[in-house]
Amino acid sequence: MHNRSALLLAAILAMGAAPAAAFELTSPDIKDGAPLGERHVFAGFGCTGENLSPALAWKDAPAGTRSFAVTAYDPDAPTGSGWWHWIVFNLPATTLRLSAGAGNPDTGLLPAGALQSRTDFGTPGYGGACPPVGDPPHRYVFTVHALKTDSLPLDANSSGAMVGFLLNANRLEKATLTARYGR
Numbered sequence: 068m069h070n071r072s073a074l075l076l077a078a079i080l081a082m083g084a085a086p087a088a089a090f091e092l093t094s095p096d097i098k099d100g101a102p103l104g105e106r107h108v109f110a111g112f113g114c115t116g117e118n119l120s121p122a123l124a125w126k127d128a129p130a131g132t133r134s135f136a137v138t139a140y141d142p143d144a145p146t147g148s149g150w151w152h153w154i155v156f157n158l159p160a161t162t163l164r165l166s167a168g169a170g171n172p173d174t175g176l177l178p179a180g181a182l183q184s185r186t187d188f189g190t191p192g193y194g195g196a197c198p199p200v201g202d203p204p205h206r207y208v209f210t211v212h213a214l215k216t217d218s219l220p221l222d223a224n225s226s227g228a229m230v231g232f233l234l235n236a237n238r239l240e241k242a243t244l245t246a247r248y249g250r
Contacts, residue, residue: 116197135159143202
């Protein structure tokens with residue numbers, strides 16, 4: 068009888084210890100590992116895309132999430148430090164998606180209080196893919212960061228390095244999608 072009770076207790080505890088669903092980032096516009104569409108390519112520097120930020124959605128954020136940030140980063144850019152293509156932070160914890168085009172500061176598609184800071188193109192807002200001609204396809208890592216703070220003490224002139232530092236210091240978890248693009 069004692070063994071049955073111990074077995075029952077172990078089974079109950081095992082059911083309660085089931086892992087939570089994984090934090091997940093999805094997009095109708097980009098698929099993990101697939102080429103980035105021309106709509107999301109930069110318009111300038113010899114690139115002729117539409118410079119439209121992709122629609123993104125996320126779910127199953129970790130407990131304790133108080134805000135989100137979204138970044139797009141090219142670790143393959145020949146700069147020695149990669150290239151920041153999009154930096155959005157201070158997204159309220161109730162935000163679970165960004166519409167296509169939200170990266171254009173003139174659209175007003177971001178929730179109140181959210182900020183876009185300066186990318187490596189020198190201005191706030193989304194700057195699409197535009198790797199050097201002849202380079203192997205670059206990776207464009209879109210990341211949603213679940214943060215343990217309501218807001219980051221930064222503004223639209225903050226550098227990618229400064230935002231990245233505070234994201235790392237305040238991140239609970241992150242979810243990514245990686246697209247590729249070359250020309």
